[in-house]
Amino acid sequence: MGLEYQAPNLMAALENRGHRATAPRKAIARLLEQTNEGFTAEAINEKLPSVGRATVFRTIKLFLELGVVCKIPMMDGSHLYGLTRSVCLECGAMVEFRAATLNRPPGAMGANSNGQAVNHHIELHVTCDYCRVDWGK
């Protein structure tokens, strides 16, 4: 039994709230939806040269407010943006987590992955009750 996420339609969410469907927004939405990956704002900017830097941040912020995109703070101070998933804060890799895995002692994590069993450490960072974030659903 894992944690299920429903991938949202970015442009639909945008238009449903009365926002305009412009070319830059479509390009960013397509990029985020087509790839099973999180992007930094700079990566989006590089992949979409026709879209201005400020517009990248504005569009991302809009998607965040609409709750269809999530923002992941990374170790180097930058952020990763993408459809809601579990993300490694260190390397940005998307990792699927199942509740059963979290019930085991930390050492059991390595056995599930294709990496070696190393002496590693797991940290859980969550958005707590007080913040009342309603990003995803």
Add this chain to the structure above:
Amino acid sequence: MGLEYQAPNLMAALENRGHRATAPRKAIARLLEQTNEGFTAEAINEKLPSVGRATVFRTIKLFLELGVVCKIPMMDGSHLYGLTRSVCLECGAMVEFRAATLNRPPGAMGANSNGQAVNHHIELHVTCDYCRVDWGK
């Protein structure tokens, strides 16, 4: 059954590795150990005016390398430093998490806390196998 953490002795770890026990380092170590809280570098700098800005960052980095302090990336791009614990990425509050809690559906989280039962969302961010971080223990 919860996740247990052993709070490390910062200065001891430092000296055991041949680093010097200077006044600025002692002050920062005392601050981190005495308070059940994470600090931003700026907060440490404000609470310890006698310690220079660069030294705050250098000392934190040293503690990180020694594995006695952990670094939490926050939503605004800054970082929180403290002894290893579970931290809300949004407000920085220290939250104790138990494995049993993670096994329940997301909605069950609110019932355990002293906040109201709100429609909230939980994200799990972890350092994954590939990174092989050996911060804590």
Add this chain to the structure above:
DNA sequence: ACGTTAGCTGATACGCAATATCATCGCAAA
């Protein structure tokens, strides 16, 4: 105790991510 030296410190400058500002552009309604 004292001098030597490698490690440490603080002041400053710098790089980079993200935001703010503002004139211009363009979609949508009348």
Add this chain to the structure above:
DNA sequence: TTTGCGATGATATTGCGTATCAGCTAACGT
């Protein structure tokens, strides 16, 4: 077509963290 407001892109600015460097000091040998 005209009008109005949302959206865009260029630029300037903020703020966290790092790099540099001359001066200081804790730790060690004599």
